[in-house]
Amino acid sequence: MDYNNILVELEEHLAIVTINRPKKLNALNTATIKELHLAFKALQKNNKVRVIILTGAGDKAFVAGADISEFAHFNTKQGGQLAAQGQELLFDYIENLEKPVIAAINGFALGGGLELAMSCHFRIASHNARMGLPEVSLGVIPGYGGTQRLPQLIGKGRAMEMIMTGGMIDVERAIEYGLVNHIASSEELLDFCTDIAKKIAKNSPMAISQAIKAINAGFKHDVHGFEVEINAFGQCFGTDDFKEGTTAFLEKRKASFQGS
Ligand code: COA
Numbered sequence: 001m002d003y004n005n006i007l008v009e010l011e012e013h014l015a016i017v018t019i020n021r022p023k024k025l026n027a028l029n030t031a032t033i034k035e036l037h038l039a040f041k042a043l044q045k046n047n048k049v050r051v052i053i054l055t056g057a058g059d060k061a062f063v064a065g066a067d068i069s070e071f072a073h074f075n076t077k078q079g080g081q082l083a084a085q086g087q088e089l090l091f092d093y094i095e096n097l098e099k100p101v102i103a104a105i106n107g108f109a110l111g112g113g114l115e116l117a118m119s120c121h122f123r124i125a126s127h128n129a130r131m132g133l134p135e136v137s138l139g140v141i142p143g144y145g146g147t148q149r150l151p152q153l154i155g156k157g158r159a160m161e162m163i164m165t166g167g168m169i170d171v172e173r174a175i176e177y178g179l180v181n182h183i184a185s186s187e188e189l190l191d192f193c194t195d196i197a198k199k200i201a202k203n204s205p206m207a208i209s210q211a212i213k214a215i216n217a218g219f220k221h222d223v224h225g226f227e228v229e230i231n232a233f234g235q236c237f238g239t240d241d242f243k244e245g246t247t248a249f250l251e252k253r254k255a256s257f258q259g260s
Contacts, residue, residue: 028113064110095121106126109129128186213228
């Protein structure tokens with residue numbers, strides 16, 4: 001598929017999705033959000049793809065936020081629709097994707113950019129990364145899940161401070177807060193993420209998707225996390241991946257998973 005605002009590269013079991021508006025610091029306009037939705041939908045269906053890395057083009061920004069020029073004149077109704085549509089098409093969509101998505105934060109991750117990184121299953125950042133939710137400086141609040149996911153990841157008090165000050169934190173602070181898992185140099189960021197992606201890709205894609213569902217369930221109010229885990233655990237037993245994984249262990253060989 002042809003995209004205007006993003007790039008999608010496939011290599012073995014890995015897909016790298018790059019938001020490609022470097023002159024606008026990869027700011028998320030509506031067109032980019034729609035393209036990202038289509039790309040993630042296609043990657044979800046592609047049986048070969050097991051892990052996805054999401055990053056931004058250029059050496060300055062992952063994503064510097066929602067495109068301010070697009071919503072500056074919006075009214076109350078349009079503002080609500082912007083948040084609802086974005087959450088449905090992209091942010092919740094990525095969080096609930098059945099395949100792991102790693103955010104490679106290669107510079108500024110601000111506003112919708114940090115919210116996008118927080119929708120991913122975990123984050124790895126380069127030394128020059130700066131993260132923050134500056135929305136209150138624009139007279140608005142984070143609307144792509146930031147008020148929910150930031151406290152989940154770093155705790156309520158720290159999230160309150162970050163959102164109220166609108167300030168940026170550097171990678172050392174982000175590591176201390178648990179917002180990112182690892183730091184890499186700008187040059188090595190994608191290789192670092194790829195190494196982790198390859199380790200993930202060796203494991204059962206079916207089990208990984210069940211694990212994502214069970215972990216996410218613990219952060220939802222309409223389901224019971226422990227019950228979702230019990231059900232997902234049981235489901236694994238009826239799969240080829242489970243048969244292969246346990247048989248390979250008993251036969252003292254490496255498992256070769258097909259993902260079902
Ligand atoms: N929406 C729309 N355009 C954006 C943008 C955003 N969120 N962030 C950056 N841009 C654009 C700038 O308008 C500029 O475009 P121009 O060259 O056509 O004028 C271009 O990207 C480069 O940004 P610039 O501000 O010149 O770079 P800088 O290095 O001086 O500053 C930032 C970098 C990230 C500090 C600054 O761009 C910024 O504060 N961006 C907005 C961050 C924000 O509030 N995000 C939350 C939005 S809800």
